[in-house]
Amino acid sequence: MSQPAATDKSRAEAVKELMLQNDAFSKLLGLQVDEVGPGYCRLHFVVRPDMVNGFGALHGGVTFSAADSAFAFACNSHGRQSVGLTVTIDYLEAGKAGDTVTIEAREESLKHKIGVYQVRATNQDGVVLALFKGTAYRTSNEIL
Structure with a gap:
């Protein structure tokens, strides 16, 4: 039983590497992927x-973009190209310059054509900055 899990984890890693090869925007944001796995x-x-707004708070667009990237890595991790159908975000607290923000995406539901993901953004103190929910359409295109 551990063999399929290792294969699934390897697939998720390979998809992440492929996606990162041409992901200039994630590089621009300085995103560091710590871990990927199935979903x-x-x-x-x-x-x-340069990521803060005029009030010194982390710009919502940066938070959204980082959450969207984590969502993309999670929903494509199964090896089928997936695209976002609907996403929402709730901003709960403001980040600030110097914060380390961790984004964690978890699969909540996976069906043949649809996947649903919850994404949390937290700072180095564990304060939840934002909650993001994404629904992905799973195409029939195999990534690898």
């Missing part, structure tokens, strides 16, 4: 001064 991704980034 799962954890990444982090450090909030730079």
Whole structure:
């Protein structure tokens, strides 16, 4: 039984590497992928001064983009190309320059054509900054 799990984890890693090869935007944000697995991704980034808004708070677009990237790694981890259908985000607290933000995406439901994911953004103190929910359409295109 552990063999399929290792294969699934290897597939998720291979998909992540393939996706990162041409993901200039994730590189621009400085996203560091810490772990991927079937239906799962954890990444982090450090909030730079150019990522804050006019009030000194982490720009919502940065938070959204990082959550969207974690969502993408998680929903494509099974080896079928997936695209976002619907996403929502609730901003709960403001991050600030110097914060280390961790984004964790977890699969809640996986069907033949649809996957649903919950994504949490937290700072280095464990404070939840945002909650993101994404629904993905799973195409028939095999990634690997």
